[in-house]
Amino acid sequence: xxxxxxxxxxxxxxxxxxxxxxxxxxxxxxxxxxxxxxxxxxxxxxxxxxxxxxxxxxxxxxxxxxxxxxxxxxxxxxxxxxxxxxxxxxxxxxxxxxxxxxxxxxxxxxxxxxxxxxxxxxxxxxxxxxxxxxxxxxxxxxxxxxxxxxxxxxxxxxxxxxxxxxxxxxxxxxxxxxxxxxxxxxxxxxxxxxxxxxxxxxxxxxxxxxxxxxxxxxxxxxxxxxxxxxxxxxxxxxxxxxxxxxxxxxxxxxxxxxxxxxxxxxxxxxxxxxxxxxxxxxxxxxxxxxxxxxxxxxxxxxxxxxxxxxxxxxxxxxxxxxxxxxxxxxxxxxxxxxxxxxxxxxxxxxxxxxxxxxxxxxxxxxxxxxxxxxxxxxxxxxxxxxxxxxxxxxxxxxxxxxxxxxxxxxxxxxxxxx
Ligand SMILES: [Zn+2]
Numbered sequence: 001x002x003x004x005x006x007x008x009x010x011x012x013x014x015x016x017x018x019x020x021x022x023x024x025x026x027x028x029x030x031x032x033x034x035x036x037x038x039x040x041x042x043x044x045x046x047x048x049x050x051x052x053x054x055x056x057x058x059x060x061x062x063x064x065x066x067x068x069x070x071x072x073x074x075x076x077x078x079x080x081x082x083x084x085x086x087x088x089x090x091x092x093x094x095x096x097x098x099x100x101x102x103x104x105x106x107x108x109x110x111x112x113x114x115x116x117x118x119x120x121x122x123x124x125x126x127x128x129x130x131x132x133x134x135x136x137x138x139x140x141x142x143x144x145x146x147x148x149x150x151x152x153x154x155x156x157x158x159x160x161x162x163x164x165x166x167x168x169x170x171x172x173x174x175x176x177x178x179x180x181x182x183x184x185x186x187x188x189x190x191x192x193x194x195x196x197x198x199x200x201x202x203x204x205x206x207x208x209x210x211x212x213x214x215x216x217x218x219x220x221x222x223x224x225x226x227x228x229x230x231x232x233x234x235x236x237x238x239x240x241x242x243x244x245x246x247x248x249x250x251x252x253x254x255x256x257x258x259x260x261x262x263x264x265x266x267x268x269x270x271x272x273x274x275x276x277x278x279x280x281x282x283x284x285x286x287x288x289x290x291x292x293x294x295x296x297x298x299x300x301x302x303x304x305x306x307x308x309x310x311x312x313x314x315x316x317x318x319x320x321x322x323x324x325x326x327x328x329x330x331x332x333x334x335x336x337x338x339x340x341x342x343x344x345x346x347x348x349x350x351x352x353x354x355x356x357x358x359x360x361x362x363x364x365x366x367x368x369x370x371x372x373x374x375x376x377x378x379x380x381x382x383x384x385x386x387x388x389x390x391x392x393x394x395x396x397x398x399x400x401x402x403x404x405x406x407x408x409x410x411x412x413x414x415x416x417x418x
Contacts, residue, residue, distance in 0.1 A: 006319025007082060010341060017347045018074045022067060024398045029063045031395035032056050040392050042409055046382045047392070058134045058389040065130060069122055076118050077340050080111070081320040089114075090322065090333065099328030104167050105160065107332045112159075120148075134389060136243045143241070150203055162188060163332075170311070170331040178308035182301050189293070197257055207234045210260065215270050219258075222274050226371050228281050234259045239266075244388050248280070256284075267387055272380035275372045282367030288360045295356075307338050350401060357404040365415055374415045381408060 036056040039047050079085045089110055097103040127144060131137040139147075165184055169177040201207070210216055210233040219233060238244075238261030248259050258277065265273065283289055310316045311334035317324045320337050324330045368377050385392065385408050392408050399407055 001313070001315045001319070003315050003318040006315050007321075010320060010344065011078075011082060013344045014074060014077060017344055018070060020347070021070050024395070024401055025063050025067050025070070028395040028398035029060050031398070032059050032063075032391050032393055035393035040409060042412065043382065043392055046379075047386055051386050051389075052392065054134065055385070055389040055391050056393075059391040059394075061130050061133070065122065065126060069119070072118065072122070076115065077344070081322075081337070081340055084321050086111070086320075086333070086336065087322050090325075094325070094328070099325055101164070101167065101329070104329055104332035105163060108163055108336060109156075109160075111336050112155075116152075131242070136389075138239055138243060139241050147204065147241075154200060154203065166335070167329070167331050170334075171329055175308070178304040179301075182297075182304050185300060185304075186297055189296075193293075197259075201236075205240065206237045207259065209233065210235050212265075215265075215273065218270055218274055219277060222278055222281070222372060226278070226281050226285055228256075228284065230256045230258055232257050235262050235265060236260065238263050267383060268380055269376075271373065271376045272383070275368055275374075275376035276380050276384075278368035278372035279364045279377060281371075282364035283360065286360070286363050286367060288364065303338075303342065307334065310334065310338065354401065354403060358406045361405050361411070362414060365411055369415055378412050378415050381411060 033056065036053055039049055039052045043052075090107060093103050093106050093110065097106055124144065127137055127139055128141065162184075166181050169181050169184075173180050210219075216233060223230060234257055236259050243263055244261075258280075260273070264276070268276065311331065314324060316337065317330065317333065320341065322333055322337065324333070365377065368374070384390075390408070394403065394407055405411075
C-alpha cells in the first residue's frame with residue numbers, strides 16, 4: 001500500500017459511508033412522513049392519531065438533526081486527517097511538550113476535547129430545543145453543564161490511566177503489546193461491570209430501593225419462577241433528565257441488580273412491569289448478555305491485532321495526512337488515526353450486529369410470553385412506543401441497518417402468535 005492509494009481508499013469509504021447514511025436518513029424521513037396521516041390498522045384501537053403524528057414529527061426532527069451531525073462529523077474527520085488538522089496539532093504539541101509520553105497523552109486529550117466541542121452545540125440544541133419541543137426534556141442548563149463537567153472528569157480519571165498503560169505497552173512490550181493491552185482492556189471491562197453501579201452511577205442519579213410491596217412480591221415471584229438471583233430492586237430518578245422510561249440490569253454473578261427508571265414505574269401497570277422485566281430477564285437467561293460481551297472481546301482482539309500491524313506501516317500515517325515523527329513515539333497518533341479510520345471501513349457491517357440484536361429481541365419476547373404474559377407485554381410495548389414517540393412506521397431499510405429492536409408491528413405480530 002502506498003500513501004496515495006490509502007488516502008484515496010479512505011476518502012472513498014468516508015464519502016460512501018456518508019452517502020449511504022444520508023440516503024438512509026432521507027428514505028426514513030420520506031417513509032415516516034408518508035405514513036403520518038393514519039395509524040397502522042393493527043394499532044388503530046390502541047394509539048390515537050395525534051400520538052401517532054407526534055411520533056412521526058419527533059422521528060423526522062431527530063432524523064434531520066442526524067443529517068446535520070453526520071455531515072459535520074464527516075467534515076471533522078476530513079479536517080483532522082487529509083486536510084492536515086492532526087499534523088498541525090501534533091506539531092504544536094511537540095513544540096510545547098517534546099516527544100515523550102506527555103506529548104502523547106496531550107495529543108489524545110486535545111483530539112477528544114476538540115471533537116466534543118464540535119458536537120456540544122448539537123447536543124445542547126437536541127436537549128433544549130428538540131426534546132423540549134416534544135415534552136421530553138426535564139433538564140435545566142445547569143444540570144446539562146454539571147453533567148458535562150462530571151462526565152469529563154470521570155472520563156479523564158478512568159481514561160487517562162488506561163491510555164497511559166496502553167501507550168506504555170505499545171512502546172515497551174514488544175510485538176505482542178496488543179495482546180497484553182487486550183487482556184488489560186478485558187479486565188477493565190469486568191471491573192466496570194462489577195463496580196459501575198456502585199462507583200459511577202450514583203454520581204449522576206439517586207437510587208432507592210423499590211418500596212411498592214405488592215410490586216416487589218410480584219417481581220420476586222417472577223424471579224423465582226425463572227430462577228434468577230438478584231442483589232436488589234432499585235428505582236432510579238430518571239425523571240431528573242428525561243421523560244423517556246427504561247429498565248436495566250447491572251453487575252454480574254451474585255451482585256446483579258435490577259434498576260427501574262421512575263418514569264417507567266409511573267406509567268406502567270404492575271402486570272406490564274412484570275412482562276417488561278420478564279423480557280429483560282430473558283436476555284440474561286438466554287445468555288444474550290454473555291454472548292454480547294464475548295463477541296465484543298473477540299472483535300476487540302481482532303481490531304487490536306490489526307492496530308498492532310498498522311502502527312508499523314508508514315502509509316497508515318502518511319495516507320491519513322500525518323508525517324510520523326522520526327525520533328519520537330507515534331503510538332498515540334496511531335491510536336487516534338485508528339479511531340477515525342475504523343468506523344469508516346466497518347460501517348457497512350453494521351447491519352450484521354443489528355440482525356443479531358433483533359433476533360435476540362424476538363427470543364426475549366418469546367421468553368416473556370412464556371414466563372409472564374404476552375398480552376401484558378404487548379400493552380406495555382404500545383405504551384412505551386407512545387410515550388417515547390417511537391415511530392410505528394420506520395423505513396424498512398433504515399430499520400434493517402440501524403435498529404437494535406424490531407419494529408413494533410413485527411414484535412406485536414410475533415407475540416400474538418405465541
Ligand atoms: Zn430487549
